[in-house]
Amino acid sequence: MNKKKKQIVEAAQTLFIKKGFPATSIQDILEAANISKGTFYNYFSSKTECLMAILTFIKEEVIYNRQQLSLGKTSSDRHVFVQQIAARFHIDKKHNLMALFASLASSDTAHQELKDFLNQQYLEEITWMAERICEVFGEERRQHAYDNAAVCFGAIHLTSKILMDIGKTEIPIEDTIYFSLRQIEQMNAHPPFLKADYFLPYHHEKNYKEKDVKTLLHQTLTDIDSSVKKLQNEKLSYYQAFLLEQLESNEPNLFLMESVIASYQNALHGTKLEDKGKYIQILFTQLIAEV
Amino acid sequence: MNKKKKQIVEAAQTLFIKKGFPATSIQDILEAANISKGTFYNYFSSKTECLMAILTFIKEEVIYNRQQLSLGKTSSDRHVFVQQIAARFHIDKKHNLMALFASLASSDTAHQELKDFLNQQYLEEITWMAERICEVFGEERRQHAYDNAAVCFGAIHLTSKILMDIGKTEIPIEDTIYFSLRQIEQMNAHPPFLKADYFLPYHHEKNYKEKDVKTLLHQTLTDIDSSVKKLQNEKLSYYQAFLLEQLESNEPNLFLMESVIASYQNALHGTKLEDKGKYIQILFTQLIAEV
DNA sequence: GCAATTATTATACTTGGGGTATAAAATAAT
DNA sequence: ATTATTTTATACCCCAAGTATAATAATTGC
Numbered sequence: 001m002n003k004k005k006k007q008i009v010e011a012a013q014t015l016f017i018k019k020g021f022p023a024t025s026i027q028d029i030l031e032a033a034n035i036s037k038g039t040f041y042n043y044f045s046s047k048t049e050c051l052m053a054i055l056t057f058i059k060e061e062v063i064y065n066r067q068q069l070s071l072g073k074t075s076s077d078r079h080v081f082v083q084q085i086a087a088r089f090h091i092d093k094k095h096n097l098m099a100l101f102a103s104l105a106s107s108d109t110a111h112q113e114l115k116d117f118l119n120q121q122y123l124e125e126i127t128w129m130a131e132r133i134c135e136v137f138g139e140e141r142r143q144h145a146y147d148n149a150a151v152c153f154g155a156i157h158l159t160s161k162i163l164m165d166i167g168k169t170e171i172p173i174e175d176t177i178y179f180s181l182r183q184i185e186q187m188n189a190h191p192p193f194l195k196a197d198y199f200l201p202y203h204h205e206k207n208y209k210e211k212d213v214k215t216l217l218h219q220t221l222t223d224i225d226s227s228v229k230k231l232q233n234e235k236l237s238y239y240q241a242f243l244l245e246q247l248e249s250n251e252p253n254l255f256l257m258e259s260v261i262a263s264y265q266n267a268l269h270g271t272k273l274e275d276k277g278k279y280i281q282i283l284f285t286q287l288i289a290e291v
Numbered sequence: 292m293n294k295k296k297k298q299i300v301e302a303a304q305t306l307f308i309k310k311g312f313p314a315t316s317i318q319d320i321l322e323a324a325n326i327s328k329g330t331f332y333n334y335f336s337s338k339t340e341c342l343m344a345i346l347t348f349i350k351e352e353v354i355y356n357r358q359q360l361s362l363g364k365t366s367s368d369r370h371v372f373v374q375q376i377a378a379r380f381h382i383d384k385k386h387n388l389m390a391l392f393a394s395l396a397s398s399d400t401a402h403q404e405l406k407d408f409l410n411q412q413y414l415e416e417i418t419w420m421a422e423r424i425c426e427v428f429g430e431e432r433r434q435h436a437y438d439n440a441a442v443c444f445g446a447i448h449l450t451s452k453i454l455m456d457i458g459k460t461e462i463p464i465e466d467t468i469y470f471s472l473r474q475i476e477q478m479n480a481h482p483p484f485l486k487a488d489y490f491l492p493y494h495h496e497k498n499y500k501e502k503d504v505k506t507l508l509h510q511t512l513t514d515i516d517s518s519v520k521k522l523q524n525e526k527l528s529y530y531q532a533f534l535l536e537q538l539e540s541n542e543p544n545l546f547l548m549e550s551v552i553a554s555y556q557n558a559l560h561g562t563k564l565e566d567k568g569k570y571i572q573i574l575f576t577q578l579i580a581e582v
Numbered sequence: 583g584c585a586a587t588t589a590t591t592a593t594a595c596t597t598g599g600g601g602t603a604t605a606a607a608a609t610a611a612t
Numbered sequence: 613a614t615t616a617t618t619t620t621a622t623a624c625c626c627c628a629a630g631t632a633t634a635a636t637a638a639t640t641g642c
Contacts, residue, residue, distance in 0.1 A: 123453070150453060159445065176484075193450070193466070
């Protein structure tokens with residue numbers, strides 16, 4: 001993400017939160033970001049697309065956070081699971097996404113595009129949750145994993161919405177999550193309602209996604225290629241070339257890449273490319289999370 | 292509701308469903324209803340208000356339907372409960388509200404007004420459900436009634452949304468409701484999370500509502516007063532006068548009114564006021580349901 | 583360093599929707 | 613039949629999304 005684009009995204013995000021998405025005009029964004037209309041439409045074809053860029057960025061942050069939470073912990077740790085679920089809420093809160101979503105859901109002309117985007121997000125969240133339920137409650141839960149995920153997810157969201165709407169904002173989201181998790185504690189006696197194969201297509205999506213993240217990673221690297229060269233750091237240039245080479249190969253060595261990216265990011269520390277490094281790290285985390 | 296207003300509402304409803312609320316312009320409504328802008332703004336101060344009129348009308352239909360379903364059945368009948376929950380979905384489906392809600396949630400400038408309206412609707416639904424859960428599962432459930440209502444309601448809505456989104460439209464909503472009800476079958480071992488007193492203010496709302504329905508009923512009756520007189524039916528005129536008198540008194544005799552309204556409606560059968568009669572019946576049902 | 587390309591600005595323009603205003607015509611009420 | 617009220621047609625205002633374009637600034641390639 002280049003400087004101008006970031007400038008726009010930051011201004012837009014602030015405004016979307018403060019005034020709500022529909023109430024924020026493009027003019028507002030232009031003034032806040034100190035850019036002209038042409039520039040805006042150079043980066044985004046519509047206000048909706050700008051919003052989706054913001055949401056995508058935040059989603060990456062959530063994935064990264066969840067991955068960090070799981071480091072060094074066993075995958076069956078229930079408290080980690082709760083923290084990971086809470087991560088979305090905390091990050092949403094940090095960016096005040098609650099307010100944003102409240103003024104969203106659909107909007108002016110955004111229709112299908114945004115709707116599909118949000119649907120994709122929540123269905124991904126549910127398949128992730130079903131997978132994690134198997135890890136936390138054991139493989140014998142697999143049959144009912146989607147039933148449980150739906151009930152738990154539904155309970156969390158509705159309950160937190162209720163608590164918001166009736167003004168009980170002091171209750172931490174973790175309490176709500178523990179409450180909702182309790183609802184799926186007992187083994188299910190009935191045959192599964194939501195069958196795993198319903199969601200197969202959405203697992204396939206992951207592969208598409210994987211491709212997308214991969215190309216995105218590649219693109220980001222090539223984007224800053226010249227800037228990296230300018231730093232005239234031999235090691236860095238080598239890393240850069242290595243990473244691109246790996247990404248272009250059919251079977252990239254993920255372990256090696258992980259290590260190299262760490263050094264790569266380190267070498268960028270303090271330079272004006274530091275943020276790009278972080279972004280690359282996040283993309284990579286997302287890539288391995290999806291494999 | 293007079294003829295022109297109904298004409299507008301019907302046209303608007305069709306369009307909201309077909310094109311979605313935000314995508315429907317007032318111009319579209321004017322053309323579909325064959326009216327001019329002035330007329331529209333004579334009945335509604337905004338597009339949002341028009342939508343709320345439609346939603347209110349449908350809500351009344353739901354209440355009426357649920358009341359009909361409970362006739363002659365014990366209040367603990369689980370299948371009646373399921374049918375009553377399903378009523379909302381069926382009526383929503385009949386009016387294709389799913390499509391409407393999907394294009395809604397918030398919108399252009401509607402903001403607070405519409406948001407509050409929808410919040411009110413769903414919180415009322417939850418308090419209704421909590422009450423019914425006590426009736427169906429027994430009084431010993433009261434402590435956890437709101438917990439159970441939230442979990443069940445959340446499960447129903449999320450699950451049906453999922454099934455819609457993944458294209459499993461052939462699964463009847465009743466299956467989803469039975470599935471969701473199963474989730475709250477076991478007695479809850481933990482202390483309640485959502486306490487009943489959180490929802491106390493929303494019970495008070497009922498009283499306000501009652502007043503509204505009463506005045507609405509009165510207004511509807513006076514609206515058609517002259518048309519009724521024109522029919523030159525002595526009995527009908529007497530009923531008309533009687534009902535108005537009762538509504539104006541401090542303690543209307545509901546039993547008498549119920550009987551008179553039945554005859555009243557009967558006398559209107561076949562006339563062009565038949566629909567008005569039905570509407571009055573629905574309003575009255577709502578009135579006694581809230582007392 | 584200079585030429586060529588690309589990004590950015592400023593500005594004007596088109597389209598379209600929400601909502602107001604008003605005078606004339608139609609309909610209803612007494 | 614004469615008021616009142618509703619309805620219409622039309623023109624208008626305001627504002628926002630998005631397009632177009634010519635001029636200017638910044639990058640890039642060589």
